Amino acid sequence: xxxxxxxVIMPFTDEMSNVYNLGxxxxxAAANADCERVDEQxxxxxxxxxxxxxxxxxxxxxxxxxxxxxxxxxxxGYAHGLGKSVVLLTxxxxxxxxxxxxxxxxxxxxIPKLKSALQTSLSHILANPDEAATSTxxxxxxxxRFEIMAxxxxxxxxxxxxxxxxxxxxxxxxxxxxxxxxxxxxxxELPDRLRRVKMKGGKRGLGRVLG
Numbered sequence: 575x576x577x578x579x580x581x582v583i584m585p586f587t588d589e590m591s592n593v594y595n596l597g598x599x600x601x602x603a604a605a606n607a608d609c610e611r612v613d614e615q616x617x618x619x620x621x622x623x624x625x626x627x628x629x630x631x632x633x634x635x636x637x638x639x640x641x642x643x644x645x646x647x648x649x650x651g652y653a654h655g656l657g658k659s660v661v662l663l664t665x666x667x668x669x670x671x672x673x674x675x676x677x678x679x680x681x682x683x684x685i686p687k688l689k690s691a692l693q694t695s696l697s698h699i700l701a702n703p704d705e706a707a708t709s710t711x712x713x714x715x716x717x718x719r720f721e722i723m724a725x726x727x728x729x730x731x732x733x734x735x736x737x738x739x740x741x742x743x744x745x746x747x748x749x750x751x752x753x754x755x756x757x758x759x760x761x762x763e764l765p766d767r768l769r770r771v772k773m774k775g776g777k778r779g780l781g782r783v784l785g
Contacts, residue, residue: 581609596689604697612624632658639670
């Protein structure tokens, strides 16, 4: 029986080589899984085609977002779009974008601690595939709900002469179930569309992010 396959997305730099060779690879082996990066493979397709293929084939994606490399974020988005189980890694939580913060993330400064934490995470996911699938589904459902909320609010603002709207007015005119907590989480999930603002009297509000 083939062992589970972990595909690793990360920067290919000298500074990150020990993270992969001494942290990620041993953690995967200890969790009884095989792992590879695309630069370790031989192929005749374009590199992007190979990355797509490996993401689709993988049981788990490990993505190190340290440095916020555009290619890492692009590939991570593709993995999320396919509903893959993803383990995020970073050397600084401050580098993790708002829309990724709802996902579990292992923050590390020392490689031995990374190896131990990642092994534990991978072993848990592999031992509980239904739980991982449910978690991914819930993340998708949450994202869809927030996108519907945002569209509702954006349409409301487009038809008004003002640029901002208070949470209180949103509940009065759009949906009484849009609590402050729910609206704040929606803004954090969709920072490219909506932003927090402080209204007169210190009331919470939001405004559209205009490109």
